[in-house]
Amino acid sequence: MKLNPLIQYADMEIFKYGYRPALVHQVLVGFLSLGHTGTKKQKMRGEVSGGNKKPWRQKGTGRARAGSTRSPLWRKGGVTFAANGLPGSKIKINKKMFRCATKSVLSQMFLSANLNIFEDLKCVSHKTRDFLKDYQLDNKTLIVVNELSSELMLATRNLHKVLIVTPQEINPSILVKHTDVYIEHDAVHALESRLQT
Numbered sequence: 001m002k003l004n005p006l007i008q009y010a011d012m013e014i015f016k017y018g019y020r021p022a023l024v025h026q027v028l029v030g031f032l033s034l035g036h037t038g039t040k041k042q043k044m045r046g047e048v049s050g051g052n053k054k055p056w057r058q059k060g061t062g063r064a065r066a067g068s069t070r071s072p073l074w075r076k077g078g079v080t081f082a083a084n085g086l087p088g089s090k091i092k093i094n095k096k097m098f099r100c101a102t103k104s105v106l107s108q109m110f111l112s113a114n115l116n117i118f119e120d121l122k123c124v125s126h127k128t129r130d131f132l133k134d135y136q137l138d139n140k141t142l143i144v145v146n147e148l149s150s151e152l153m154l155a156t157r158n159l160h161k162v163l164i165v166t167p168q169e170i171n172p173s174i175l176v177k178h179t180d181v182y183i184e185h186d187a188v189h190a191l192e193s194r195l196q197t
Contacts, residue, residue: 014102024176027101040085041083041084099195114180114181117184118182137159137162139179141182143165
């Protein structure tokens with residue numbers, strides 16, 4: 001993987017946007033809200049069976065006072081903050097917010113030298129050990145290629161620290177999860193045309 005000097009990409013719009021943490025936070029929270037499907041349901045203390053009768057008198061037994069056997073402290077009791085089975089509130093992310101947040105994260109990575117641009121990623125074999133011989137990737141790494149070949153997909157699919165995507169799949173949530181980002185030269189221009197506002 002031959003890396004290109006970053007100075008030749010400094011004038012591109014996606015790398016000189018500037019970091020806007022409030023916008024990035026808002027978009028990331030919106031991405032997390034999309035994952036709250038509301039398919040889980042737990043019972044609160046009023047929904048589990050039994051528990052109307054006070055188990056023993058208030059005073060004189062030497063035990064702690066208790067009003068119900070279905071308290072969250074008891075076995076077979078209700079859950080304190082139970083999931084209600086309703087889908088969570090979805091936070092809307094419009095296209096301009098998405099594009100600006102993505103450019104903001106890319107600009108910050110460009111300035112902090114966590115982003116690298118390479119000419120071409122050659123993967124002649126579909127074997128993982130051959131890929132690791134050619135490329136030593138220690139940190140959580142995101143690789144953006146213009147076209148994802150079957151050999152490259154097979155060679156990297158069981159590497160839990162490496163994720164290979166195309167420019168159409170890039171979003172702020174993916175970018176902030178990875179320490180190092182490698183973008184193919186052709187993918188940079190495809191990414192810029194996608195993120196034009």
